[in-house]
Amino acid sequence: MNERDALRMLAIDVPHAGDDAAVVDDLVITTDMLHERTDFPAGTTRYTAGWRAVGASLSDVAAMGARATAAVAVYADEGFDPHELQRFVCGASEVCAAVDAEYVGGDLDVHSEFTTATTAVGDVTDAGPVLRSGASIGEALCVTGEWGRSAAALRLFERDTVESVERANDLFRFTPRVADGVALAPHATAMMDSSDGLARSLHQLAEASGVGFTLDREAVPVHPAVDGVAADADERFELATTFGEDFELVCTVPEDRLHDARAACPAGLTRIGSVVADEEGVTVDGEALPDAGYTHG
Amino acid sequence: MNERDALRMLAIDVPHAGDDAAVVDDLVITTDMLHERTDFPAGTTRYTAGWRAVGASLSDVAAMGARATAAVAVYADEGFDPHELQRFVCGASEVCAAVDAEYVGGDLDVHSEFTTATTAVGDVTDAGPVLRSGASIGEALCVTGEWGRSAAALRLFERDTVESVERANDLFRFTPRVADGVALAPHATAMMDSSDGLARSLHQLAEASGVGFTLDREAVPVHPAVDGVAADADERFELATTFGEDFELVCTVPEDRLHDARAACPAGLTRIGSVVADEEGVTVDGEALPDAGYTHG
Numbered sequence: 001m002n003e004r005d006a007l008r009m010l011a012i013d014v015p016h017a018g019d020d021a022a023v024v025d026d027l028v029i030t031t032d033m034l035h036e037r038t039d040f041p042a043g044t045t046r047y048t049a050g051w052r053a054v055g056a057s058l059s060d061v062a063a064m065g066a067r068a069t070a071a072v073a074v075y076a077d078e079g080f081d082p083h084e085l086q087r088f089v090c091g092a093s094e095v096c097a098a099v100d101a102e103y104v105g106g107d108l109d110v111h112s113e114f115t116t117a118t119t120a121v122g123d124v125t126d127a128g129p130v131l132r133s134g135a136s137i138g139e140a141l142c143v144t145g146e147w148g149r150s151a152a153a154l155r156l157f158e159r160d161t162v163e164s165v166e167r168a169n170d171l172f173r174f175t176p177r178v179a180d181g182v183a184l185a186p187h188a189t190a191m192m193d194s195s196d197g198l199a200r201s202l203h204q205l206a207e208a209s210g211v212g213f214t215l216d217r218e219a220v221p222v223h224p225a226v227d228g229v230a231a232d233a234d235e236r237f238e239l240a241t242t243f244g245e246d247f248e249l250v251c252t253v254p255e256d257r258l259h260d261a262r263a264a265c266p267a268g269l270t271r272i273g274s275v276v277a278d279e280e281g282v283t284v285d286g287e288a289l290p291d292a293g294y295t296h297g
Numbered sequence: 298m299n300e301r302d303a304l305r306m307l308a309i310d311v312p313h314a315g316d317d318a319a320v321v322d323d324l325v326i327t328t329d330m331l332h333e334r335t336d337f338p339a340g341t342t343r344y345t346a347g348w349r350a351v352g353a354s355l356s357d358v359a360a361m362g363a364r365a366t367a368a369v370a371v372y373a374d375e376g377f378d379p380h381e382l383q384r385f386v387c388g389a390s391e392v393c394a395a396v397d398a399e400y401v402g403g404d405l406d407v408h409s410e411f412t413t414a415t416t417a418v419g420d421v422t423d424a425g426p427v428l429r430s431g432a433s434i435g436e437a438l439c440v441t442g443e444w445g446r447s448a449a450a451l452r453l454f455e456r457d458t459v460e461s462v463e464r465a466n467d468l469f470r471f472t473p474r475v476a477d478g479v480a481l482a483p484h485a486t487a488m489m490d491s492s493d494g495l496a497r498s499l500h501q502l503a504e505a506s507g508v509g510f511t512l513d514r515e516a517v518p519v520h521p522a523v524d525g526v527a528a529d530a531d532e533r534f535e536l537a538t539t540f541g542e543d544f545e546l547v548c549t550v551p552e553d554r555l556h557d558a559r560a561a562c563p564a565g566l567t568r569i570g571s572v573v574a575d576e577e578g579v580t581v582d583g584e585a586l587p588d589a590g591y592t593h594g
Contacts, residue, residue, distance in 0.1 A: 022369065022401030022402050023401075024366055024367040024401055025366070027324075027366070027367070027418065029367055029369055029418060030369070030404075031370070031403050031404050032371065032404050033371040033404060033406040033414055035406070035408070038407075069321055069324070070319070070321040070324070070326060072319065072327070072328040072416065073328070074328055074329065074330040074414050076330055104319030104321055104326065105319050107327075107328050107330060109331075110335075111332070111412075115330075115408075117328065117414030119326070119369065121324065121326060121418060
């Protein structure tokens with residue numbers, strides 16, 4: 001059983017599961033686990049790890065169009081090196097501060113592999129939570145920010161020089177799109193964050209809304225760091241769309257709200273395509289975009 | 298660096314950490330990680346594991362005198378066996394239902410060892426959160442329920458018969474004292490749950506409040522299951538006070554509120570001693586009670 005099937009099963013048993021975060025009254029809550037082997041390449045500092053792990057949960061709050069209020073983390077390692085722990089706490093606190101939330105501590109555990117479990121909570125705005133299921137044919141398909149940031153970081157971690165690793169850590173410390181999520185809440189009809197990459201996210205959003213998407217390849221905003229690591233235009237597009245973990249928002253917006261939505265987004269909002277009928281699937285410049293990307297586990 | 302020193306350091310950096318749960322406005326939030334090797338003896342079903350792990354977080358909400366509203370969990374294992382996962386979700390949902398909270402799903406991760414990270418949130422009542430720091434000399438020292446339940450369960454798991462393991466699983470599925478915590482909130486001056494055992498909890502509560510405690514050994518309510526596993530009276534007392542993970546509440550109550558507090562507690566409230574001056578330390582029948590118990594990690 002793979003993760004997607006297991007998550008589907010969880011969603012059947014637990015009515016609130018299945019979106020980026022669960023909604024309980026006006027509260028959203030979301031939890032994630034990350035560990036060294038799969039999520040933190042060699043060279044990732046504990047400051048970056050704390051920032052990124054807590055940031056991933058804050059990104060899920062953002063994806064619901066909710067205001068992030070607080071986050072907690074469990075820090076598990078072979079021992080409790082005070083400096084490493086302090087760096088982790090510092091990164092966790094900084095990313096919370098970046099989105100006006102509070103880091104309020106957590107728990108410690110012993111593990112042979114560095115592992116962290118993070119939880120973030122937030123308040124739904126008056127616009128209500130934005131689910132994955134509300135896209136309608138004819139609406140604009142949009143994304144925040146620029147894509148391929150984490151893919152570029154991974155390549156830079158692999159180069160293993162002092163400069164490349166420092167730059168990779170910078171790229172790994174993304175700003176969760178909480179301000180954008182709140183700004184988009186009154187406009188977006190469906191929204192999610194892109195933890196598994198643009199391609200996979202689009203397939204998930206299409207499935208949840210019962211629609212298809214048509215994309216303009218040239219319109220996808222690619223992060224400038226990708227240019228330094230991609231061999232050609234095809235690889236550039238692939239790194240930006242299938243690697244994942246960019247933690248940008250993907251959303252659908254009715255045409256007549258597009259201007260207001262764009263104006264409200266601090267990270268920038270780019271239209272990359274349109275919502276089409278389910279039967280048309282997810283295509284880019286007329287060709288099928290495979291459901292490829294990062295599958296956790 | 299051991300866990301207690303590390304937690305102290307976390308508390309220095311993060312102003313809200315250090316109590317059983319963090320308080321953000323009127324919300325309390327708490328997170329824990331448990332794993333197979335240290336927390337789930339052989340024979341623990343996934344239903345029991347889901348119940349117990351989520352229950353441990355709900356117990357922290359209870360310890361603040363807050364109303365539990367929701368919980369999430371990360372489920373990490375080598376693979377996603379659908380039946381085991383379903384049993385875990387079922388246990389997690391049941392323990393939430395037992396305290397009128399909602400289990401709202403979570404995340405999945407791959408780990409070589411079965412590991413779960415749970416988070417619970419709750420609402421502070423009008424009485425406000427009950428911290429560990431409010432005990433005053435002369436007040437009554439009280440506990441909910443009966444003690445030694447988890448110690449007895451561990452012995453029964455070790456016996457490894459069908460009946461003993463089934464009974465051990467029953468004992469492991471405790472009811473988090475949320476109703477008692479809410480009932481005690483207007484009366485208790487300091488409160489915590491007993492994840493590390495009664496002895497250690499009393500030393501922690503004493504340190505946080507800057508007081509000492511004097512206990513009457515005969516007054517400590519021992520769970521009947523302990524009688525079946527303890528060799529003599531000394532072992533009986535030790536199992537009830539140092540093993541830990543009973544998830545009962547320990548609190549201090551002014552003498553004149555004791556009657557009302559007792560009447561309000563569904564799990565029963567027993568006075569086991571009194572608050573004394575810091576210099577007197579923690580004693581039982583006049584002898585020092587060592588700061589011994591379960592240290593996580």
